[in-house]
Amino acid sequence: xxxxxRRCLASVALGLxxxxxxxxxASQDFPSKPMQIVIxxxxxxxxxxxxxxxxxxxxxxxxxxxxxxxxxxAGGLIAxxxxxxxxxxxxxxxxxxxxxxxxxxxxxxxFDVERDLVPLASAMxxxxxxxxxxxxxxxxxxxxxxxxxxxxxxxxMIPSSTQNLKSARVLxxxxxxxxxxxxxxxxxxxxxxxxxxxxxxxxxxxxxTEQVKAGKLVALAVAGSTKIADLPDAPTTRSLGINVEEGExxxxxxxxxxxxxxxxxxxxxxxxxxxLPEFMSQIKTRGYEPRTIGPEQMVxxxxxxxxxxxxxxxxxGIQPQ
Numbered sequence: 421x422x423x424x425x426r427r428c429l430a431s432v433a434l435g436l437x438x439x440x441x442x443x444x445x446a447s448q449d450f451p452s453k454p455m456q457i458v459i460x461x462x463x464x465x466x467x468x469x470x471x472x473x474x475x476x477x478x479x480x481x482x483x484x485x486x487x488x489x490x491x492x493x494a495g496g497l498i499a500x501x502x503x504x505x506x507x508x509x510x511x512x513x514x515x516x517x518x519x520x521x522x523x524x525x526x527x528x529x530x531f532d533v534e535r536d537l538v539p540l541a542s543a544m545x546x547x548x549x550x551x552x553x554x555x556x557x558x559x560x561x562x563x564x565x566x567x568x569x570x571x572x573x574x575x576x577m578i579p580s581s582t583q584n585l586k587s588a589r590v591l592x593x594x595x596x597x598x599x600x601x602x603x604x605x606x607x608x609x610x611x612x613x614x615x616x617x618x619x620x621x622x623x624x625x626x627x628x629t630e631q632v633k634a635g636k637l638v639a640l641a642v643a644g645s646t647k648i649a650d651l652p653d654a655p656t657t658r659s660l661g662i663n664v665e666e667g668e669x670x671x672x673x674x675x676x677x678x679x680x681x682x683x684x685x686x687x688x689x690x691x692x693x694x695x696l697p698e699f700m701s702q703i704k705t706r707g708y709e710p711r712t713i714g715p716e717q718m719v720x721x722x723x724x725x726x727x728x729x730x731x732x733x734x735x736x737g738i739q740p741q
Contacts, residue, residue, distance in 0.1 A: 454485040457513045460496030477693045504536035508677035517668045521725040522582040525733035528740045539718030540687045542671040543694040544703045545711040546624045548643040553616045561641045565595040573598040575620040576609040585732040586666040587622040593664035
C-alpha cells in the first residue's frame with residue numbers, strides 16, 4: 421500500500437470521525453430511556469388529556485414508555501421548576517399554558533421561563549372571552565363600557581395569575597371600569613358570576629359556554645380576531661375596533677441546555693402529532709383550537725408575553741411577594 425494511499429485513508433478516517441462527532445448523535449439515540457412529561461394540574465381536564473394523548477403517540481412512535489407526572493400547586497411554578505432542574509437530555513418535558521410567563525412578576529423566585537426552559541412547540545390554544553351576568557342590563561361591550569362610568573361593576577380575577585394581567589388589559593382596551601374581586605380558581609369564579617356577586621369575568625370558554633346557552637351568562641366579546649363557533653353571537657374585540665388579543669396557549673418545553681438536535685426532534689414529533697386530523701378533531705371537541713407552531717415562533721411568543729406581563733404588572737403596581 422503506497423504511503424500516499426495510506427495518507428488518503430487516514431484522512432478519510434479522520435474526516436469520518438469528525439463527521440460522526442458532528443452528527444446529532446443525541447438525536448439518533450434519543451430517546452434512550454423512558455420519558456416523563458410534567459404537568460401543573462391534577463389528573464383530569466384538558467391539559468391532562470392533551471399530555472396523555474401526546475405521550476401515548478410518542479410511545480407508539482419511539483417504543484419507549486412515556487410517564488405523565490401531575491405536579492399541581494403554586495399555579496404551575498412547582499412543575500416548571502421541577503423541569504428546569506431536570507437533566508437537560510430531553511427525557512423530561514413540561515406541558516404548561518401561558519401562565520408560565522407571569523411567575524416572576526408575582527412571586528420572588530429564581531425561575532424564569534426565558535432563561536430556564538426552551539420551548540418546543542404549542543399544541544392548542546383558547547381565546548379569552550369577557551363574560552357578564554345575564555342580570556346586567558347592558559348586552560354589548562360598548563354599552564357595558566358606558567354603563568360602568570356611572571354604575572359600580574365588579575370583575576372576578578384570580579390573584580397572582582396572568583388572568584389578572586389579561587383582564588386589566590382587556591378592561592383598559594374596552595374602556596370598562598370595574599373593581600377587582602379576587603377568587604381562588606375558575607370554579608369559585610363561575611359560582612360568583614352566576615350568583616351576580618361579580619358582574620364580569622374574563623376567562624376561557626371551557627365549562628362556561630353552556631351557561632351562556634342557558635341564558636344565565638352573556639358573552640360580551642371574544643378577546644381576539646376569531647369568533648368562537650359555540651358562541652356565535654359574541655363579537656371579537658378586533659371587529660369592535662379594540663386592539664387587544666388575549667388567550668391561553670398550551671406548549672411543551674424542555675430544560676435549557678437540552679441538545680439542539682434533541683429539541684429539534686421533539687419539536688418535529690409534537691407538531692406532527694398535534695397536526696393529525698383526528699387529534700385536531702379531539703381538541704375542538706373539548707372546546708379548544710388546534711395551534712401547532714414550532715420553537716422559533718414559540719421563543720418570540722414567550723418573550724412577548726413575558727414583556728407584557730412585566731409591563732402590565734408595573735402599571736398595576738404589582739410587586740413579587
